[in-house]
Amino acid sequence: MKKPRALAGTALTLLLPALAACGGSGPGAGTPDVPVAGTHWTIGAVTVDGVRSAAPSGALMDFTKDGRVQGTSGCNGFDAAVAVRGDALTVSDPTVTAMGCPDDRMRFEDALLRSLKGEITAKLKGGALSLTSADGRYRVELTAEPATPLLGTAWTVDALISGDTSTSLPAGSEGKARLVFGKDGRLTGSLGCNRVSAPAKAGGSTITLGAFETTRMICTPAQMDLETKLYDALDNPLTYRIEHRTLTVTDADGQGFTAKAG
Known part of the structure; x- marks a missing residue:
């Protein structure tokens, strides 16, 4: 695996369901802080301008307990610090590994990284989470990922x-x-x-x-x-x-x- 490359200028603002209190002003203010630490998601698909692309196997997104968001697009891995303010998560410029993958996986990765920019509105229904950009062009589908079973793994x-x-x-x-x-x-x-x-x-x-x-x-x-x-x-x-x-x-x-x- 090659050394990670930095993606300059990429700020990911994820809006997730709110469950804990927060105050202040500006984006995310006046709504509860999102308890994302320790949550795990399977990336299901990304839709860009109405065209839906299913995620390749292994596409994941995890929020760690020490304030990071990590995952893989199904090709390269990404890792960044995450700060929570109300219902907004501000993610630092991520590092992304630089492996070469088949064209379809690289196209999905590009769409995913473009989707995770700016303000993203979240809707949670059961274990399904959708993230939609402010202009409606991008939507990411996530599903809560359960713990891995001991047997058969x-x-x-x-x-x-x-x-x-x-x-x-x-x-x-x-x-x-x-x-x-x-x-x-x-x-x-x-x-x-x-x-x-x-x-x-x-x-x-x-x-x-x-x-x-x-x-x-x-x-x-x-x-x-x-x-x-x-x-x-x-x-x-x-x-x-x-x-x-x-x-x-x-x-x-x-x-x-x-x-x-x-």
């Missing part, structure tokens, strides 16, 4: 946990450990090098694993190091929690890992 390990400390993976092993807790009651995947399989029973906030079956390949030292650490962490009883698209698994000693969906 491909989880890619991205960090190791020891007590209250999270550490990065051994250099060179990133993206190598991928696990699926299947609906058939088995854990399958890789711990960094070898393919593994084991009975897995999930209930409440716990996971219980049976005996592992594994291949016997020799991989790079970094991959073998990661595999050893994950074997040590997968020691019953295991506790798990899911925060949207992030899975955290720890054993009774506080050893474990985090993993991202996809």
Whole structure:
């Protein structure tokens, strides 16, 4: 992936439903502050001058709890600071990654970024949110995104946990450990090098694993190091929690890992 590029002069003003109090004057004043922190949206489509373009798979928009808006158009990712004032969100000039994608995805990305400028009026109905520009030329369709289910999701390990400390993976092993807790009651995947399989029973906030079956390949030292650490962490009883698209698994000693969906 290339380094992010700055999009100069782009200010995103998003108007969302209001739920908490705010005062003052000017745009957004006199209406409740929007509690967007921790919300997650799937981008469904963008309409420009009456022409609707469905979003590619993976197009998302998240508002983090530390005052940022992040997401992906289905091609490049974007990231910016966000300030809330009444029913208006003012987003700083975003950084956008610079990957090349197929023409249809690049056209959608351009339409999305153009749609998220100026004043945008929001209408919320159930879990559907529409954002319409002041001149009516642009409309973005968003759908509230639920938490990712444990079962059936491909989880890619991205960090190791020891007590209250999270550490990065051994250099060179990133993206190598991928696990699926299947609906058939088995854990399958890789711990960094070898393919593994084991009975897995999930209930409440716990996971219980049976005996592992594994291949016997020799991989790079970094991959073998990661595999050893994950074997040590997968020691019953295991506790798990899911925060949207992030899975955290720890054993009774506080050893474990985090993993991202996809």
